[in-house]
Amino acid sequence: MIEKNIPNKLFPVRESAYKGLFFILGMKTQDNEFLLGIQKGNIIVHIGTFSKGLKKSERNSLIEAINKNQNTSEHDTVSIEPAICVEIYFKTIVDNQLVDPNFHSFQLNLNWYECTWDRLLLDNNSTNIQGKITHPDKTIWETPFINKESYISYLIQVSSYILPFLRSRALTTIRYPHGVPGESFYQKNCPEYAPSFVNTVNKDGINYIVCNDSPTLHWLGNQMTIEYHVPFQTVESNNPLEIVFDLDPPNKAGLPLAIKAAIEMKKIFDKFEIISYPKLSGSKGLQIHIPIIDTSLTYDETRVFTEFIAKYLVEKYPNSFTIERLKKNRGKKLYIDYIQHAEGKTIICPYSPRGRENATVAAPLFWDEVNENLKIERYNVPFVLDRLSNNNCPFGDFFEQTNSTLKNIIVSLKTK
Template structure:
């Protein structure tokens, strides 16, 4: 089939051209560039609230998942002028990140083979003030079945959710689309990155101390054994986490998908359950039910945590 033609699609108020729409990006699944663009256009109403105003790091795979991939921070000069940008300080200079504020930008990124979008924990108007705290839970090495590997992740998420409830912090649960889960806490944006990361470290340390046979905060793999690592490193300045409803560059086109907490107890729930072909029904059900939009201040939670330690 020829891949030299272009296809124009309507995306919000704009029309975006998909060049080489039949180029296959997921060979084992037959998913083309046009399919990826159609997916992101369809999921835009659910995904954009989690992207707007945030600098992005983009995972690009111009030749599909079997080809080379690279992480793009700086916005190419050839991007349309209607794509929003944010000039962000870095050591020794600045970098101009892409900001995805509308459906047309989301589709344009898909056309550029940006398969996965990773977002900052803060927004451009207050770069130093994160409004998200993220706990990253990946399975420890076991060599068992996928369900066996995922069981420790499910257990850790449940324990973490209970602790956050005790601290009166709302939390939202999401598959990463890879191997594990993210637990996300919305914040009011009045604490800086150092404060948020220190608090996340203390939450993780408290939980690991209560369950030392199963959980650890040891950064060195050699020190973890078969315990699950409670990773809070995504809470630093310029660190990113996969955005909700992002496609992962893996066979099957799994999607990072928000879950209801009661879905954690479903034995069928695992990291690859929702894909490009199935995620929209889950998205339409609003699995977070607003949980990711009810921010809290860290001060009262810090006092409650200190009382528990």
């Protein structure tokens, strides 16, 4: 049995109790406490013990069943294979353990493998989407195995990280109605059947979804929306709130070129006192985000900066990088895409999954992760969740940055 860290922030203390479905893993004979487990991915997690809430007859029946089916007995602990399912009320989860668990009922018609971490999250989700999920067992990715229930659980767990980058932006999505890989289609127009809580904005005759909150994000997940692409500006502004460089290698094997370009960019940005944030595209390259304070620059102004950086790197490393737009003329060079940063263009949102094998994610990175050991396939849905449970988000202070030197740098570049 391997224990996985469970982030406490998903179950903040509240007045009403949480409830969940768990299975019995055994009992502690000395304390008359029963061990609870839950399925997290392919791993059985020990999530606490309980003794309160049982009637005498229920306690005696449970003890009898455990003793009859025990497979190991060590010290004062008797263990059994998962089989007996129970519903438990609890206050929160701290250090991977239920706080103040109380027995509510046996769930005799439930199979133990239905007692999952994903179901626990969905059952206790404040948006109450559980009853609205259609075909929760539908497979989205075969490897790693992720069904719709697990996928929407992912969206719940990353909602506080992804929503700041979705909020107030006209959303373009890619849906995979039959899973990944499979048939997919872009969607810009909000469908007529969307619920009333889904906000929209009309731009150039297109009624875009604006994903401002968790209910909208979870509804999109239920629509098999896998990729979330956002423009660089909000619906309230014509100016960008960030600069993004797209480092596009010729193929997956070209990731070292993207790493090289990113490191060289970081050197320049540090000299300019510019705070930048790298992320994996989730496909084959890297993207570098630079926040702009108060949308204080126009696209024409940011183009002066992005063009300068791109051309400088191409001039310094002509055999490695290019700004040639036609793929057939790039050869084996990395394309530094500064043209993409423009009004009407979009970029994959941080923490958005990609419609790729292995369930890869457009994962934010710390700069010290951008090295020769970086592997795109490692940063998939399960890994990103595990990483967030043990580390802060690399983009956590993104919207606190001012990058006040940008304006003067661009003014200086214009005069050259």
